Amino acid sequence: MEQNANEAGSKSPPLAAASTLLRDYSADSRMLLISLVAFFVGALASVISWLLQRMIGLSTNLFYFHRWNFQEVEPAGHHLGYWAVLVPVVGGFLVGLVARFGSPGVRGHGMPEAVEAIVFRGARVKPRVAFLKPIATALSIGSGGPFGAEGPVIMTGGSMGSLLGQMLPVTDAERSTLMVAGAAAGMAATFACPLSAVLLAVELLLFEWRPRSLVPVAVACATAGAMRRLLLAPGPIFPMPASPYGMHHQAMLAAVLVGVVVALLAIVLGKAIHSTEELFEKLPIHWMWFPAIGGLFVGLGGLIFPPALGIGYDVIRQLLASDFTWKLLVGVLVVKTAIWIISLSSNTAGGILAPLLMIGAAVGAGMSHWLPVIAPGGWAVVGMTALLAASIGAPLTCAMLSVELTHNGALVLPVLLACTTSYALSVLLQRRSLLTAGLSRQGRHLSREYGVDPLELVVVRDAQHPDVESFAATATVGEARVWLEKMQANAPASWSHWQRIFPILGEDGKLLGLLTRTQLMAAAESQQPSEIPLATFGIEQPSTLSEEETLRSAAEQMGATQLTSLPVVDANGTLTGILNVADLLSARVTANSRDTERNTLLRPRWPLRRAETGK
Missing domain, CATH: 1.10.3080.10 (Clc chloride channel)
Known part of the structure; x- marks a missing residue:
């Protein structure tokens, strides 16, 4: 009736051979496709930055100098006297109108709104925000508001990336990448800082460090930086001579x-x-x-x-x-x-x-x-x-x-x-x-820390239970009744055992089916004749794990199948063990111990003490 998985199956493949199936990165060819879209997002973000700066210049000239001119000018040079006090009031009133009757999303300085959209809304931004945000910003800054244009450009560029992502068949993660690409490109175009914009994306917006997102964002920022040279001006915004002094x-x-x-x-x-x-x-x-x-x-x-x-x-x-x-x-x-x-x-x-x-x-x-x-x-x-x-x-x-x-x-x-x-x-x-x-x-929690998932550091082979109670393909209902009698005789220790699923194996040890504990008990307690095949009560094509997968991949499959135990097979389909959700938790506990347990690993021995004690 019972077989050991290690005895029934062949030996696991050598570690060197198995490790070649794992990769450092999970990126695939779609990264190139998203990078191509990010190229256009970067170009669009640089145009948005240029347009917004022209709009701010026009707004400032209209509010303070009463002329139609797109040239950037500082409002401090106005000649309105005391009437200038009312200019920001009018500008603020217009911004309030745009926000109330256009979209409340135009309010704020842009970066928190971008983070909220990326993390909590699947990078979905309403189209009207992309068009009304620059208008509200031009009104606010042009009427004397003490702000910069970079935050709204980040939000607007991100909105354009989001809109493209909503019009294309992409995943939420890819749409988030496009939104971040637009946001970072907006900063790159505004401040002439493509590398800083990429770092901003990594530190504030992406919430991951993966090629699938880093490469498109870098492409967008490089594109925006190149476009800025054509639309605005090359060189730094605040040029300084190199410091001639050594850093004492x-x-x-x-x-x-x-x-x-x-x-x-x-x-x-x-x-x-x-x-x-x-x-x-x-x-x-x-x-x-x-x-x-x-x-x-x-x-x-x-x-x-x-x-x-x-x-x-x-x-x-x-x-x-x-x-x-x-x-x-x-x-x-x-x-x-x-x-x-x-x-x-x-x-x-x-x-x-x-x-x-x-x-x-x-x-x-x-x-x-x-x-x-x-x-x-x-x-x-x-x-x-x-x-x-x-x-x-x-x-x-x-x-x-x-x-x-x-x-x-x-x-x-x-x-x-x-x-x-x-x-x-x-x-x-x-x-x-x-x-x-x-x-x-607003009741939302957002952690600014991220690191390597500890489940990525352990493969299924190292966490599975290799000693598994299983049934042969020829097993019958009678054998299930014998199993149930043994369980009842050894209760409660038997019922608290870790194994909740029971594989059905062929003569060569390959997995043919699966019985849950509930199904096995149902077969044993049924009124069916004892010679009925036990496999008729089980799952014919169960979900399986490869012993070369990481625990993170296993956790994702458990979440997708809503199963807390899965059989593990090798490349030939031979059963090698079972992985439970508790095994995933143990990996988390091990990772947590690295952060909490304090140990002194080296204790120096002084020569004088050794001479005195003879140790």
Whole structure:
């Protein structure tokens, strides 16, 4: 009646031969197809970036200078006097109208909305968001809103990628890749930073590191970077001469200090934004009016400190060139910061990267008076990238961004150290970053950590139960009754045994069928004659696992079949064992022990102690 799986079957193939069936990567030829689509997404995202910048230029000229001109201009040079206070109010009111009667999706600074769509909505974005988001952003920034264009471009580019993904027969994962490709390409085109955009995708948007997603995203970013040279201008946005100074150890210590300061500032900014958002939500009026209320504060701030209006690239260039006064620093750190917090909390449209860069640059420039000299504007670069790293939780992106924004690679050491320091402190001192706090308030949990699945590190062969109780193909109902009698005689130990399925094997050990414990008991308790074949009560073509599969693949098959036990066969179809869901859990427990158990593996022995004790 019973056979041992190892005795019935042939020996497992050699490890070297079996390992050739496994691969480092799971990518297939569809990666090339998605990369081709991503190429067009990248080109489209660069065009969107160019159009949005032209729209912002037109909006600024109309609001502040009353002329039809697409050229980019800073609103600080207006001659409207006190009437300029009302301009951001009008702009905020128009944004509220677009959001209420067009789509609420145009609100926000873009990046959290992109993350939410990718993770929780299968990368599905409504078409109207893709078209209305640039309009709302142009109205907001053109009327003096203290934002950057990069966040909305990220969302709009991602929306275009999502729309293409919705029109093509692709999986949710492939659609997410196309959306991320569009989002990252939008950033690459806006900031002329293709490599930083790829890193941003990896650190913030993809939530995986796989060729199937990395390759299309890199193609899209490279395409957007090349298209930017044709549509906008080559070269960095904030060009700086290469630093002629060597990085002394004092400069590295100073970089740590800057990282600590801006990390604390990032935490304060995040708390201030969330507190102000709660105040807006308590107002007894419709949210449509919130951007107009925020615009009033923007207008008052612009009256006090005009450079606080708009994107403010010129102010950043001044800080990086060390061409600033204490009045400029105070204006940025007090006025710009205050109106940015209030306006952002009103849920208007606009990006957060440019304001954070400006505020961080002001902190670094202010601290440069007490820090070692590294380069003109060097500490401003360190400060702006470190603040961005602490705020959005992307240290590698921000470190590379400093190089691509300035083309000053000599600052990479203090920048990397400051970004890592600020990132480490922000991770330790706050539960959520600026990008995920809003999602948390909606009741959504999003982990920013990912790593190799421990189930990918173990193959079925190493986790299966090789000693299996099975039945021959000639087994009858009578043998099932004998089995049931033994189970009842040994109860309760027998009923708590791990085996829940019973293979039916041919003479050569190959799997012919399967009986669950319930089916086996039904056969034993039936009124059928004892000579009836037992196989008639079982499953003729059961789902099986290959002993060369990983446990992750096994878990996916168990989930698809809703079975908690599956037979394992070799390449010849010979049964080698059974894998239970408990075996998958044990692999998880082993992986968890690596994170929780602390062991001292090496204990040094001092020569004097050995001489005294003789050990």
